[in-house]
Amino acid sequence: MTTIRAVDYLTSLVNELRKLPKETEWVEFKVNDAEPQETGEYLSALSNAAALHGKAFAYLVWGVEDGTHDLVGTSFDPATAKVGNEELENWLLRLLSPRIDFHFHCFETGGKQVVLLEIGQAFRHPVAFQSAEWIRVGSYKKRLKEFPEKEKILWRIFDHTPFERLIAAEGLAADDVLKLLEYPAYFDLLGLPLPDAKEGILRALVDDGMILKADNGTWSITNLGAILLAKKLGTFKGLERKAVRVVTYKGRSRVETLHEQPGTKGYAVGFEGLIAYIISQVPPNEVMGKALRKAVPMYPDLAVRELVANALIHQDFLVTGAGPMVELFEDRLEITNPGKPLVKTERFLDSPPKSRNEALASFMRRVGVCEERGSGVDKVVFQTEYNQLPAPLFEVPEDSTRAVLFAHRALTHMDREDRIRATYLHACLRYVERDFMTNTTLRGRFGIEPQNSAMASRLIKEAIQAGAICPHDPDAAPKMKKYVPFWAKPHPESPT
Secondary structure (H helix, E strand, O other), rough: OOOOOHHHHHHHHHHHHHHHOOOOOOOOEOOOOHHHHHHHHHHHHHHHHHHOOOEEEEEEEEEEEEOOOOOOOOOOOOOOOOOEEHHHHHHHHHHOOOOOOOEEEEEOOOEEEEEEEEOOOOOOOOHHHHHEEEEEOOOOEEHHHHHHHHHHHHHHHHHOOOOHHOEEEEEEOOOHHHEEEOOOHHHHHOOOOOOOHHHHHHHHHHOOOOOEEOOOEEEEHHHHHHHHHEEOOEOOOOOOOOOOOOEEOOOOOOOEEEEEEEEEEEHHHHHHHHHHHHHOOOEEEEEEEOEEEEEEEOOOOHHHHHHHHHHHHOOOOOOOOOOOOOEOOOOEEEEEEEOOOOOOHOOOOOOOOOOOOOOHHHHHHHOOOOOOOOOOOOHHHHHHHHOOOOEEEOOOOOEEEEEEOOOOOOOHHOOHHHHHHHHHHHHHHHHHOOOOOHHHHHHHHHHHHHHHHHHHHHHHHHHOOOEEEOOOOOOOOOOHHOOEOOOOOOOOOOOO
């Protein structure tokens, strides 16, 4: 996770590494030895060692002689190296678990060709290559399982180092930090005046964990600062795929794409523009007012806003090569984020909030992007009911989480799954409001006329048979029956 490197920076970095009295556990020097298996094992060992020593990156350098640290050059070219018919970089990435961020930098310095492999530190759990975890012990590469004390310390570090505190870019001058971040928007979002001096701006960003100052006087931008305030997320290696993509399709399938808009800005500074763009792509829905027919967006703004905010906040940043995506179809809006949810999808509405990225979530709450108390799913369900839309769907396809909003569809055109989901979520919404679902409230949810109460009764029976809801008091008279979600144990008291 690093900015695109200039040759001057790379030259300076290699010279600094050469000044080390000897190889460290997070730096390895080679000349031409670039055997693929060995390189993969070093990726694992150096990444784990970087985490162990609190380094944002580890380095494997070709073109520097071990022992003397003399600059001798290398004939190794990672761009042309292959394993079978597969490019070396793809082969290495495929066999790493998790797929950490690394990058080969090839450049010339002092008339010599040098290759610098920059390796991001391990995060959340040790990095393995071909299912084996490696570590550096002195200048030697060893299997991690042979050193249980190092493994124990490593896990302790992972338990206390959230994604937001890791480094996205380091070794920067103060002016470079301000060039990379939308710092005026930071103060606008918080309702604070912009400090007159550069020192005041930097101090505020440090206090909020957006940047750090190193002992040598240079600056680092944390993942938190980059993901929230970046002018261009693509500037930060490893975060470019975390920008939100908005794709509009023709019809109901992904066969034909009409528009694709990749996001560029950090989440906090780009959120309002993102929501405005999504709403502009949503087809209108005509509704009849008291006198005139008027066009309104097919999906409620508030529901879209809450679901997009959830996708950003609750994603798993450890899932590489994937980021949040918004897809618009003729009949639905799908919002997908990397990572499986921390709670079951059927409990999204009532469960206490849990976030993998609490610092990120906290800032987004402070600036009003999402609410403080929970996930906002209750607002989404309420908005779909109020606008007489089918109930939202929450699902877990592979290693991701997806929320789906559906275009307007009459009750008579809903299938059994739609009806049961809507009835269940209505019961959940009533329950978290300290109330019960009844035949009357369900009629209101679906817009069923009072004289058609039997239709609501059939919907209730259907949901009970599916195990989605249950009677609060099975012995109550039919007209007095109240209903709760299946997970709310029936008892004679109020659901409080």
